Amino acid sequence: MLGLYKLARPVLFKLEPEKAHRMTLKIMKSGLMPVPPRIKASELEQQIWGLTFPNPVGLAAGFDKNAEVIGPALSLGFGFTEVGTVTPRPQAGNPPPRVFRDVKSQSIINRMGFPNEGLRVFEENFERFKHEEVPPPGVVGINIGMNKDQKDPAADYITLIKHFAKKADYLTVNISSPNTPGLRNLQDEDTLRALLKQLIASLNNAVGEYPPPPLLVKLAPDLTEEQQEQIAGVLLETGVSGIVLTNTTVARPESLPQAFRSHPGGLSGPHLRKASTQIIRNFYRLTKGKLPIIGVGGVSNGRHAYEKIRAGASLVQLYTGLVYRGPEVAHLMCQELMACMRKDGLSNISRAIGADHRNNNGGAESAA
Numbered sequence: 001m002l003g004l005y006k007l008a009r010p011v012l013f014k015l016e017p018e019k020a021h022r023m024t025l026k027i028m029k030s031g032l033m034p035v036p037p038r039i040k041a042s043e044l045e046q047q048i049w050g051l052t053f054p055n056p057v058g059l060a061a062g063f064d065k066n067a068e069v070i071g072p073a074l075s076l077g078f079g080f081t082e083v084g085t086v087t088p089r090p091q092a093g094n095p096p097p098r099v100f101r102d103v104k105s106q107s108i109i110n111r112m113g114f115p116n117e118g119l120r121v122f123e124e125n126f127e128r129f130k131h132e133e134v135p136p137p138g139v140v141g142i143n144i145g146m147n148k149d150q151k152d153p154a155a156d157y158i159t160l161i162k163h164f165a166k167k168a169d170y171l172t173v174n175i176s177s178p179n180t181p182g183l184r185n186l187q188d189e190d191t192l193r194a195l196l197k198q199l200i201a202s203l204n205n206a207v208g209e210y211p212p213p214p215l216l217v218k219l220a221p222d223l224t225e226e227q228q229e230q231i232a233g234v235l236l237e238t239g240v241s242g243i244v245l246t247n248t249t250v251a252r253p254e255s256l257p258q259a260f261r262s263h264p265g266g267l268s269g270p271h272l273r274k275a276s277t278q279i280i281r282n283f284y285r286l287t288k289g290k291l292p293i294i295g296v297g298g299v300s301n302g303r304h305a306y307e308k309i310r311a312g313a314s315l316v317q318l319y320t321g322l323v324y325r326g327p328e329v330a331h332l333m334c335q336e337l338m339a340c341m342r343k344d345g346l347s348n349i350s351r352a353i354g355a356d357h358r359n360n361n362g363g364a365e366s367a368a
């Protein structure tokens, strides 16, 4: 399988990034993508929010914006996939080109601006997956966003919550993409408090007597420590279920080539790794470990995932790592994670969550 990707990668990387992505989705949909053997390991399995995650490695939002390849993504060995960002109405996004690779640093800058086919098409695709005869195991979250021309952001989030409250395993409120004007302002303390109160009320309304799915909030890596403190307070106060940390960054390390780093948009990949892990560490401390965190940003191997988990993440996600390491990445990461756990003598990955906050000697099991 690795051999096949080694052959395919130079061809894909010759194509303009979005074209390569469309081709990848086509191959995944056709069923021609070779799949690795499934790792079924009880030491990687966890129950979080009442959901069973077969392993903690997930596919991040943005890869499958229209919920077209849920089954094929889970078949690659991901324990969960977050589809979207979906907006109520279809929209074209920003004019292309809007995705840029820097192969040397294994980074991506994107300013896509939520191009997607809107909730109707998304829902049809999602239903098709739900009715598959034998869907692969795994959790499916839906990442929701607002249309670019929406003046009242809460209205779009509420429309999507009403639609998907009974369908999604979990919902992520995306307020951190740098490519929708004004979106990140929703992270301001008072705005966020008011928004989340409305969204949680509409979620409870939408499910009636049934328990609501967990509502998560996805944040930016560019928040100041003061903002992080304020947001943590709001998240605890309003009763959201978890946090996705983080989206892409607007920061540009000097070491990136000038031509690449001058593209406006959000940077993802290795240069985001440390910043996102630090924010995970901060939020785990600020929330006293009460809100499960999905750690995302620059993860491409098991050691990176383990680092984020020890800092406080319960689960991890990746996007850029899949582009550069290929379709075997989830499978490989699960094996590498198990090697990290064996080294520390851990019987289940849950024992590693937040281990750095308990001691520093690597003996997470005894510290847990």
Ligand SMILES: Cc1cc2nc3c(=O)[nH]c(=O)nc-3n(C[C@H](O)[C@H](O)[C@H](O)COP(=O)(O)O)c2cc1C
Binding pocket: 060, 061, 062, 063, 065, 084, 085, 099, 108, 110, 112, 114, 143, 174, 177, 218, 246, 247, 248, 267, 268, 269, 270, 272, 296, 297, 298, 299, 317, 318, 319, 320, 321
């Ligand atoms: C091309 C591209 C499109 C993305 N689109 C979305 C999106 O629609 N919604 C979202 O919440 N995050 C989106 N992201 C951000 C990723 O989900 C993730 O948070 C970020 O890329 C950091 O992880 P990584 O370093 O593993 O890529 C996108 C990322 C990339 C590279």
